[in-house]
Amino acid sequence: MLAPSVTRPDEKSRYVENILESPERPDLLRLTALVEHLFQVPVAYLALVDDRGQVVSRIGSGREHWPLLQTYPLSLTTGRATVLRDTGPGAIRFAASAPLMTSSGVSLGDLVIADCAARPSFSEADQAALSELACTLASKMELRLIALQARESVLALHETERRFRAIADAAPVLIVCSGPDGSLSFVNKTWLDFSGRSLKEELADGGFGCVHPDSRKIVYQTYWRAFQAREPVTVEFPMRRHDGEYRWMLCKGVPRFREDGTFAGFVGTMVDFTNHYKAIAEVQKHALCASAVAGVAGLYYLLLDPHGKVEQMSPAGQPAIHQEQAAVAYLWDTWIAARHGPEAIRAAFRRSATTRNVVQLRTASTHADGVPKELAWTMTPIAPAGELIALVATASASP
16 A cells, blocks of 8 residues: 555655656556557557646657647546547547556556547447556556655665764764663764774673673663663763773663654763762862861851852851741841841852852841840852852851
8 A cells, every 4th residue: 555645745746756767667668568569559658647637757658649648647536447539630539548546546647548540449348458457557656656655764764863873973972872672772972982992892781881880780770660661760870981080970861752652762861970079079078177167166157059058057056047947048048147237148148159259248236145246257169160069158256
């Protein structure tokens, strides 16, 4: 049966224009020659018609008479041959045609025969025979259409794959693809440059050869669970670079599906976030140092993220916060900030976060016992490699 897409008006012409091309053309010419011999006519040809009824291609005999047969083919859909006798001026006195119909009912055109002499004896049996021959020719042409469409689909698929590989190879992240059975099918050039291995080596061990041995099992299990559930997955693990150094990778994988909804496998991307990982460790180190120094000096301190959210505070500040029931997330909403100049502290935080410089200020308030008190604040940004990852705010009583 003819593929459904061939029946679309915008696609049918594109296929029928090529249906009579090599290598099928000689076979179809031989078949039209057989029709010419069976009916003893000087004109026998196949005419292919587009969706507007215009002839887009013809092959067969009697080429010199074709201009006189412009009314052919008639794009008939009745399934029966039509006979026109004494067609008018010119040498043609007889013409008959039968529609070329595919098994799915798509009209490709007509099989036309014509003669310079009248054919009053052309019978219904002859019409039936012409129709049968047209069916045989249509079947062969239908196979040709299917082959053309299949070849075009393969070429389109290859072109899509070529473009994907070109884009994937140019991507700055590591890209990996697996097939519907879970096996590795592709890694991009960025991956190969990172690992220093060949595509054959990566495909051989499923891409897990560079994963740290201590993490290999859990990474495989995490991936396989997501694969079986057809669900996105995110996993972090160390992966060996070509120079032998293990780098922390953030991998995100998602299932992919074909147009018909069938599962096609997984595609994943990996980003080296070792520097970010080290930055987190740097923050933790600074936090421990700040906690130790503040404890010895009797300072209040707050560890803030780049947006001002309090991530850690000194033990000395926690009871007061608890007593005031001010369990809040941001610096200017904390008990200390609210009691000792929230607007000034907020402005100092923003200035320190923006300029990456240490900022100092003083705030005045009245202690609970009625004694005036002044606090000295210091905002210290933590920005290794120039990127702000945290900020430490300390406060001490001014002498």
